[in-house]
Amino acid sequence: MLRSPIPMVLLWGEHGVMIYNDPYSVFAAGRHPRLLGSNVLEGWPEVAAFNAHVMKVGMAGGTLSFRDQELILHRKGVPEQVWMNLDYSPVIDESGQPGGVLAIVVETTDRIATEAALRESETRLRGVLDGMGESLALMDRDFRIIDMNAEALRLEGRSREEVIGKTHWEAHPDADPALGEMFRQAMATRMPVEMKHRYVWPHGRVSWISMHAYPVGDGLAVFYGDVTEQIEAEERLRESEERLRLMADAVPQIVWVTDADGRSEFFNRQWFEYTGSKNDPFSAAQVAADFVHPDDEAVTTEAYDKARRTGSIFEVEHRIRSKEGEYRWFLVRAEPYRDPRTGEIVRWFGVSIDIHDRRLAQEHQQLLINELNHRVKNTLATVQSVASQTLRNAASTQQAKEALEARLFALSRDHDVLTRENWEGADLYDIVEEALAPYSSRGEDRLHLEGARVRVPPRMALAIAMALQELATNAVKYGALSNEAGMIRIAWNVHSGDTGPRLHLKWEESGGPAVQAPSRRGFGSRLIERSLSQDLDGKAQIQFPATGVVCIVDAPLT
Template identity: 90%
Template sequence: MDASSGPRLFGRKVGVMDIRTPHHPDFLRDGGETGALIRHYDWASTPIGAISDWPQSLRTTVGLMLRSPIPMVLLWGGHGVMIYNDPYSVFAAGRHPRLLGSNVLEGWPEVADFNAHVMKVGMAGGTLSFRDQELTLYRKGVPEQVWMNLDYSPVIDESGQPGGVLAIVVETTDRITMEAALRDSETRLRGVLDGMGESLALMDRDFRIIDMNAEALRLEGRPRQEVIGKTHWEAHPDADPALGEMFRQAMATGTPVQMKHRYAWPHGRVSWIAMHAYPVGEGLAVFYGDVTEQVEAEERLRESEERLRLMADAVPQIVWVTDAEGKTEFFNRQWFEYTGATEKPDSATQVASDFVHSDDQAATMHAFEDARRNQSIFEVEHRIRSKAGEYRWFLVRAEPYCDPRTGEIVRWFGVSIDIHDRRIAEEHQQLLINELNHRVKNTLATVQSVASQTLRNANSTAQAKEALEARLFALSRAHDVLTRENWESADLYDIVEQAVAPYSSRGEDRLHLEGARVRVPPRMALALAMALQELATNAVKYGALSNEAGVIRIAWGVQQGESGPRLHLKWEESGGPTVRSPLRRGFGSRLIERSLSQDLDGTAQIVFPATGVVCIVDAPLT
């Protein structure tokens, strides 16, 4: 913008504030809906008094709390007067906004004893932390069981004593409920496993038996304690040595193995046992069964198939059987109830084409053909259409049954397990965790670096407090811009404008911003905001803004470099006191020249001509 019109911030001319007037940041600004309610609340009618009389410790705590994305509530004074942020208002539900300004013991009467203990400990300078604390609350007029992670810390006032208690309230009800549902699901799964006609044993990496289902124990014919906790060789000293080698092979190669062997049980019974071992995590899942009847007589095989039919109809999963080529022989009742089909499909190919989601059909048939070719387990996850027309995720797993004489596949025994809710929940949970970890780590790393450097280079506590607050407010303002843009990128003009806004005053024309609308990534936005804060602070103390005639010009542009577009930004002061090059670099200079250069993967240089400080930044925009 030209000098005649002057730069504009928020639709008005930009100037610089009168440095003779102390600067008190509006701690309620950007405080959301709750911040607006606090601003207009009649605090004079409460024990903590009018907002104009609030101590700085209370103002600072409220300002930080309002900008936090985490539910927080401040219990101020001996009465525990409640002041909270927007996320906490969501937690309070129907009690918001009546809770604002109320006594915590009266605001939450159903947990008054709990909060009384919190106030007693906090106002004595102690801290409290609860994980998955169960409480009964009346947030919506009816009692509800809720679980929360609660952290309480005292807030020290100007007298050096606790002036209130700050609480971080994170509700974990959904997680607790989900875990309870998961335990119920695991219990049902245990019931299914114990209802299976096939024995199942789980082994760890040392081939120690860690669990068995009911059928496996029945086949063992001895108490559980004689088998569980022992290695395969300790529990079955007379087993075929080839069986142990099979287990070692499965563990070493990570592929399923199978065999049939003749085994004499400890109680004297002799059986033919078919074993299938599958690597699971760092151990093995071993399915096995007594196939003596199948070996000795075909009639017994038909009887076993009939029992399989009855058992399959009893389990909640879809159970099915095909021949070696995939021609269907059996579907249990659950298939027809879920799909609404009145007749069974003719083949695996028809199942894929008529019931499986089009995006999953090719992978399903490819996995089936691989299993047929390798005589291995068929396993795939795909979506199956219900009778209502919706698709749900299923884990499909089938074992091949081979002719004992030829070793060729005779048929497939399969099960389709509904995993839709678990899969959707896991994907959503992982997305939220990754996003939260990324944002929190980046913010904490920045705050930690700024705080560490500020405290290390400050000459006094007051100086450290002033510098730290200014830098954190600069970081907060940059965060606000990025938040509005969903943390994808930010307009450089907005970043510069926010950074110099505290140093502008009406009726003056001393800050000039010149540059195109350039989108910069979040990392660059935060780094530039911190650098501009340092330059502006230095200008107020010693440079162009320390008198009534100084001017600052901030100009930027984009140039095409060999590896892509590059940002060139220049801060130039003039009209201020004569500048002398400092004998040593302070923290602000080092922050700009070193940290900024590293954060931007470019260069940042400060020079000190007599006419005024100049800072030049050159960095890639990618």
């Protein structure tokens, strides 16, 4: 499941605890990562009834499959209508009974939207075809007329019923025989053909018709028009060019065209809105010099020269200056258009796609990965050191287990504090309070914390937490927390040193059993002194007066 490129989630146990792979985290969007490990009914409350049915069927050993299931999800804080292909099957546990349900989630929202857009596009296309100034007729493989646009019917001067469904020869018995042969040639060779011919319409009007037939699917698309009036033909051409510009201006990215030598022929509206330029750039070289970031100009020019030299696709990522003076990253791609007769490149059709947000996201992701690697290595090194020292100095396996668990638990609690602070440091009061929380009992006032709110770096936070854990453990076994009357006072302050601010912290026990200095220094004492003295370039001293253990720490805050 974890290796699959398809979004999958395991709903484990009767409550459907969610365990999923990376593609599902993308599907979950803003709900990840808090969704991981949550119960499915609580994780997706807006579709709780749907998921309850899934869990009931799956835990009973049944399977479910939905295609283009419509649901309303709150993945980014707002309700959104989505469609999905969903497959659910039970996962058998060691007892042979369903222990959970595996869900395969493939979102089809884009396809549904695309199909809707396609239907809308087809409607628009019918409007465009009916608005064309040129006649269009569609023929099937038997040369039967299956559709005509409005202009064709107007030119015909007949109703649809009189033409649609008839073959070319049935509908136009008086047409030039060469026209029928032209259609047969186009159908046989699957190559476009054209001709101009004189035609007498059924109502008696004589015209010169320009005819172009193009193979489309199994049939032909036949464009034709009355070219008797050249002015009308020129007007149709102008309208066609205007439609092309409108279509290019509707594209949300920058669209451009240059000739074979890089001289500009066309830039759509998006270019002028983004750059604020009033005039078309003279050439691609001028774009690189005036609008591309200076650091990207050389690589852009090199890639463009190579594409022109080899006739390959031109593709590069560079930054383009906006009208506000800011630079954003664009993916620029252009393909050459060749003269059908000579094969020579005559134009470059290009598009510049804004990828600025994607670039920033990729850079941020890499930064997070590097930072995570660094922190994991440091944590593992700390765990390795604690484990090694604990095992080396333990008198028994049970003692080693208890000591190691306590030290790792202290490290874990301190990591919780640092995680809440994004590992940029932590408040010393929170560190001390978290480290001593297991030793505080309700209704007792035996732990006294005195000190200002001081932020300490992550490394110092870990060292202090480990030291306090060792001191508290010893206090429970032998010191102030081993009876009902002892107390512990932890006080700290910040004072100026020769190289900057320094932290002074004092642990002082009182009211416990009389203290005697140990005959040998255990690992706990060495852990405190080494971690605070060596690792933090500070000073640590543990004293054993009869009234109670005292530990004094002095270390730089930077």
